[in-house]
Amino acid sequence: MRIGIACPYTWDVPGGVQVHVRDLAETLIAAGHEVSVITPVDDERTLPSYAVDVGRALPVRYNGSVARLLMGPVSAARVRRWLREHDFDVLHVHEPSAPSVGLLACMLADGPIVATFHTANPRSRFLTAAQGALQPSFEKLRARIAVSEAARRTLVEHLGADAILIPNGVAVAGFVGATP
Numbered sequence: 427m428r429i430g431i432a433c434p435y436t437w438d439v440p441g442g443v444q445v446h447v448r449d450l451a452e453t454l455i456a457a458g459h460e461v462s463v464i465t466p467v468d469d470e471r472t473l474p475s476y477a478v479d480v481g482r483a484l485p486v487r488y489n490g491s492v493a494r495l496l497m498g499p500v501s502a503a504r505v506r507r508w509l510r511e512h513d514f515d516v517l518h519v520h521e522p523s524a525p526s527v528g529l530l531a532c533m534l535a536d537g538p539i540v541a542t543f544h545t546a547n548p549r550s551r552f553l554t555a556a557q558g559a560l561q562p563s564f565e566k567l568r569a570r571i572a573v574s575e576a577a578r579r580t581l582v583e584h585l586g587a588d589a590i591l592i593p594n595g596v597a598v599a600g601f602v603g604a605t606p
Contacts, residue, residue, distance in 0.1 A: 429454055430514035430535075432505070433465035434526035436483045436494040438472040442594070443520055443544050446573075449597040450518075451476055464508045464527055466496040480504045480527055495526040505530045516540060522563060523585060532563040540569045543589055546576030 433447040444465075451461045451474075461476050466483035473479060481501050483494035505527060509517075514537065519528035522541045532539060570589035572578035578589050 428460045428512060428515045429462075430509065430512055430517045430531070431461065431463045432517065432519040432528045432531035433463055434493075434495065434521040434524045434528040435466070437465040437467040437477065438469055439494055446542075446544070446594050447520060448474075449595065453595075453597065462508070462512050462514075464505060464531065466494060466501075466527060478504075478508055480508075483526070493524065493526075495524060497525040497530065501527065502530050502534065506534050509535055518542065521545060522567070529563060532566060535566070538568045539566050540571065541567045541589075542571040542573065543577045543581050544573050545580055546574060547580050547584070 431447055431451055433444060435441050435443050437444055447463060447465070451463050454461045455476060463477040464480050465473075465477055466481055467473055467477075467479045468482060470479045481496055481504065483496040485492045486495050509531065514535075516538045517531060517535050518540045519531050520542045521544055522528045522532045523543070523545070528541070532541070564585065564587055570581070570587060571592045572581055572589035573592065573594050575591060578591055581587050581589050
């Protein structure tokens with residue numbers, strides 16, 4: 427199966443979503459699937475062979491953290507080209523409500539799209555205000571996953587959608603033999 431994964435945050439800046447995307451991609455590849463990840467990156471030399479550079483992201487303060495996001499006509503053109511070149515059987519977008527690569531992929535793709543929501547935010551004027559603008563992209567989603575009950579609640583309360591709760595997996599092989 428040809429699987430595309432859109433990672434919204436800068437690949438080479440440590441973060442849970444990036445690790446989740448990396449582990450998912452590598453697990454799917456090990457299972458025999460053809461996987462391509464599109465992601466912002468600061469240093470393209472850090473990208474594995476299955477990942478595609480969509481450009482440099484900008485730091486944006488949000489939800490008590492700094493998210494590095496990328497949105498604009500150049501990145502949209504790169505996402506469009508990636509989608510066209512790979513003709514994926516399924517597209518898996520992460521954080522499609524964030525103004526970044528996941529949302530661009532959602533907006534530009536046709537075919538089956540699965541979305542994973544990681545953000546947990548009890549109060550978000552941005553998400554509430556963006557609900558109408560996000561609606562056309564959300565209608566394209568065939569499945570929605572929330573990685574926690576708090577992320578699911580954020581989706582329900584701010585965007586009027588629901589999701590299946592599937593916690594992040596852990597690639598335990600990397601911890602075998604670790605010293606406590």
